[in-house]
Amino acid sequence: MTGEGVAITIEGLTHGYGGPAVLRGLDLTVPSGHTTAVLGPSGCGKTTLLRAIAGFIRPQAGTIVLGETIVTSPTRSVPARARHVGYVAQEGALFPHRDVAGNIAFGLSLSGLRPRARTHAARVDELLTLVGLDLSLRHRMPHELSGGQQQRVALARALAPEPSVILLDEPFSSLDTQSRSETSAATTAALRARGVTAVLITHDPREAMSLADTIAVLDGGVVAQHGAPEEVYGRPASATVARTLGPANLLAADVRDGHADTALGCLELGPRGHAGPDRGLADLGVGGSTRHTLVVVVRPEQVLVSSSESPGSVVAQVVSSTYHGHDHLLRLRLAGGTVVDSRSSSAVRPQVGDHVHTSVDGSVPLVTTDGPAG
Amino acid sequence: MAGVTGTRPAPRLRAGRVSVPPVVGVAAALVALLTLVPLAVIAYDTVGAGWSEVSRLVFRDRTLELLANTGKLVVGSVSLCVLLGVGAAYLVWRTDLPFRRLVHVAMVAPLAVPAFVNAYAWSSLVPSADGYSGALVVVTLSYFPLVYLPVTAALRGADPALVESAAALGLSASATFRRVTLPQLRPAVLGGGLLVALHLVAEFGALALIRFPTLSTAVYDQFRSSFSGPAANTVASVLVLVCLLLLTGELTLRGRTAYARVGGGAARASVRIPLGRWTLPAAAGLLLLTLAAVVLPVVSVMRWFVAGSSSAVDLPVLLSTTASTLGLGVLAALTVTVAALPVAWLTVRRRGVLSTLVERITYIGTGLPGIVVALALVTLALHALPALYQTTTMLVAAYAILFLPRAIVSIRAGLLQLSPSLEDAAATLGVGPIGVLVRVVIPVIAPALGSGAALAFLGASTELTATLLLSPLGTQTLATQFWSYSSAIDYGAAAPYAALLILVSAPAAVLLTRYDGQVAS
Structure with a gap:
């Protein structure tokens, strides 16, 4: 999945919720295998952008191309379940009725081959290691985990079906300072190890600069600048x-x-x-x-x-x-x-x-x- | 999720995104219409009788006397319930009373004894306990937990810093109670008091056994003598007016108190007031209350059980009655859960004028006496649907109307825990709408569905009034069998049924305490 290609191409994305449009003809190109932070103040449209890429909403105008596939266009809208993107919600959104292993394996049982339970167990262990969690947590229930552990399980669950793109919606904003830095370091390491293309939504510039390869700054519903952290900071x-x-x-x-x-x-x-x-x-x-x-x-x-x-x-x-x-x-x-x-x-x-x-x-x-x- | 608290408000774009399938809306509207049937029938019948007939029936001495009796009972018992409920809750949660956990359980336990079983226990033990004073004692002992529970919730939710600030400002313990604690308890006291009033107005079994006539018992007597004549329906419509008045008060209050309930969680424990030399009198008072409200009925039932066993319990009747009670209970539980699900879904996922209206309409069941619902359905069957008269279908419909609010409250609580982002996460993992329903929604709200069904089952199993009027010929339930023995003063034969009724009610009491006594009809 690594390489110099383009993972996501967005053109002319426009969407609103009745009032003034939140996104106004936004263009954005996300390179393959890198982490791109989308940075902006509250209400600048970054969550709407992420929901449009995931397929949770159908934007009013614009096209979204994932790899080579057009997933959103005026004539076409691929449903979220067929886009093959990973999603980590703000507070993890772990299924409360399944233990850690059950959460991570949730998306695995759907791949056509119906692999056996033992293969699942091996995959679960591999993913737990990847996100830096102890294997003994395998059978904990979500409410028995700390906030940071929940976010790591959510990341493992999203990575399990091997998506080409992973979307992270302010995944560290509800964590305290200490677990925020640990969780974000573990997240970056896991994403790098897999070479996955990641889009990280955040309103914290320090988080964006320390975690992302490139930063897209949103302002007024369009990308005001997109470049390496040193570039957007030093040459705004x-x-x-x-x-x-x-x-x-x-x-x-x-x-x-x-x-x-x-x-x-x-x-x-x-x-x-x-x-x-x-x-x-x-x-x-x-x-x-x-x-x-x-x-x-x-x-x-x-x-x-x-x-x-x-x-x-x-x-x-x-x-x-x-x-x-x-x-x-x-x-x-x-x-x-x-x-x-x-x-x-x-x-x-x-x-x-x-x-x-x-x-x-x-x-x-x-x-x-x-x-x-x- | 435990341990995670959002530091930022949730994105405000969530509304409008979640679409409720039209079939859910239609189903919820149908359920709301079903709960409106009793009101519509009573109103139609009253209007049909003509004004002169209605005024002749309403403004006669008998009706006014019944109204006065009902009013007297409501005023007297609600005052006593507030006194006992607030007093006990304050002692348990704010003072250093010994054995507090045990006392707390004892204060909730009376909910496990149906009021009519309590009346039987008292009148069989103390034959002079009849008329107003007897009724006052029995219903107060049965219903004061309905004040105790919301006051407990308010005391536990209140910020201890308020009491501490008052102390820092130099207020004495009694002044703090009067000027800080009591004003905070006002919504809980009013809400609990109104709930007690609704129960009292609807109460039939206990008051009939104690021989204190109110509007509710009069509707039954009229029904017995003239069947569903205008006389019964007119008294019923007066009863409905009283209930709607109380229900409006309760709903208005509920709307305003929502903010006053501080969410549970780990609220700091407040400093307890030392009782000192008042410890003994306080403990003795609560012990006396427990003896009267819990120990006495249970001992009385056991005494008659032992005494009655010499005259041989009719075992086949007991078994067949238990079987039909369980069967009806299961049917009611299934019906109520299936009916409550679309209403709860609509009100949680789509807030709006229409969904609020649907929810409010289904809540009417809380305020309608079983006797009124039953009378309305009998009237409807006789005039329009003779095929349904005295069928299980009609009885289950009455149960559905009466117990729907309990199930809705429970299922709503479950659905509120189901964050829409769970459904988003499942979708990105490749799961379609049916898969989301089967693999995420139903497993997550299963406990809520279960407790909703259990509440309906337990409610139907101990229901007396509607069952008396609507049960198919030859079908007896624990409640109706108990009723026929105890009203014939065959206390020994009634005892096994009383014991079984207490056994069935106990789990309901435990479940109801989980919802802070919001709905406990």
Whole structure:
């Protein structure tokens, strides 16, 4: 199943629930054998996208192709049970009347060959090992498992019939911090071992960046940007994408000669993010006749604070200071009133009211924004 | 799923997705129509009798006297039930009373003794226990658990932090009870009280044995003397009006109290109030209550059983009666479960005006006295369906109307546990709709189906009033056989039947406590 092919091709997907459309002509290509995270805030349509791929809903328009098979088109809709995709629900959705083995084997008894029970037992053990669960859990009932164990059983159950694609609907969101990291690591390992194509729905950018090979950021019912985690984080295609991936200072910028004049001084511009093919600088209005508000994205960890002046540094006053143990967050007011956040793990923590010198580490990406910069 | 709590609200796109097959909707509507039949027949008959005839029958001294008797009994007994129910629940759940678990069981146990068996036990032991005071004692002892159970649920669900905050604000224990606990208990007390009132208005067997005439016993007497004449039906329609009034109150309250019930789970135990020198009086009071409500009837039945065994129990009759009771019970259980499933399915999977209406209509069965349902079906048979008169079909139909709400409550609870994502998961594993039904839905709700069926079976097995009027000629059940002996004051012959009735009722009592006494008709 691994390879350079395409596992899922989605074109022009549109769907709504009576009100304004949730998905508006969404296009997305998911490469084979990789994990793709679909990231976005609540209500951005990511669950609808997943339900459309699974075949739980029939979208109003658009086509979905799994491998070579058209499963959704204006004239055709393959039912969920015939799509051969795996599905892991938010809270596992284990069948409460079956034990762990019974859950994992649920989809096995349907494959035409009717394999014998002993073959099933072997498969169950193999899958339990794959998801990192102890074989002694085989005959536990779902309510006797922890939340993380339930999610792993749900994953094993979904992998059992060897689907080419597996869909994960916020599978870790209901787990506590500790079991979340363990369960997500076990999940990634199992998916990698099988080389399965996975689509992971999440609203947690850290989860998306640490688990996925590529991230598709949803905004306004379309994919705003799709690329490797480093790409969407470091070179966001828009201010919304930048904010979706993590805390960001958005500063109004005057652009000239590969540099931007901002409240934090003159900053070096980094390479540009791409929403899709053929979207160059001209799209942002630079050099064109249309004027958008141009802003640069400065991550809080790029804003360095020092007590002494250095070339190009800017004076700021500390408005608030929050301690987080491994680092601290400073809110700074710059000359002219602009407020920026700075995250630092330095041992020295300035006090509220202190005057400090700020500079920016590295280059910053330029994006457009609909709202005012600040 | 245990151990997993959603930190985010469920996706709001779930509605509208789950489609209910039209056949389910049609079946649910038919069931709702069946439960409307008794009301329709009584209303039709009353209107048909003409206003002058109706007013002559209603506004005569006898009817007004019956209404007054019913009212007197309801006011007196509901007050006593609230006093006993709240008092006992508070002592068990909020104080350091000794043997609390045991006391809790003793406070629920009276539900295992049918009220008419309790009346037999008392009147055979204390012959002077008749009239208003006798009736008041017997029905109160039979029905106070209907207040005890919801109050218990409310006390256990309440946040202990409220009582703690009151203490921190300097309130004494009694002031805390009056200003914090009591207001929280209001919905439970009102709901339980209304449920008791519904039972009292419908009660026939106990009051007839104690010789305290109410609307319910009068309908039976009228039926006996004039068959289904306008006299019986007019009194029945007054009875129906009283019931509907109470039922409306109960339904309104249920709608509003839903939020007040804090979901179970591991609520922090509240700090118990030390009783100190009140321990002995409190324990003695509860012991006395247990003696009167549970021990006395059981001992009385056993005494007559031993005394009666000398006059030789008619074993063949006992066996044939037991057999026909079991047969009718099984038929009723199957019918009620099959009828309840589409209603429960519709109300769980498709919330809307229509499904709420269907659910409310089927709930009317809780408020209709068995005597009214039976009289209406007799009237219907005599006027329109003579072939059905005194057939098993008609009797089972009456059972279905009376016990449908119990089964619906139970099956609904089961269906609510069946998350739609289970069906999604099964579909992605290659299972079709029939497979989902057989391999997922039915196994998951099997316990709920089973307890719904059991409740209907147990209810039908101990039902007296409708069975007296509707059972086919020659068919006797435990309840009717018991009735013919005990109303003939043949206490010894009635004793084995009384013992069997208690045995059949006990599991129903256990099952009913699971649903917080929401439906316990």
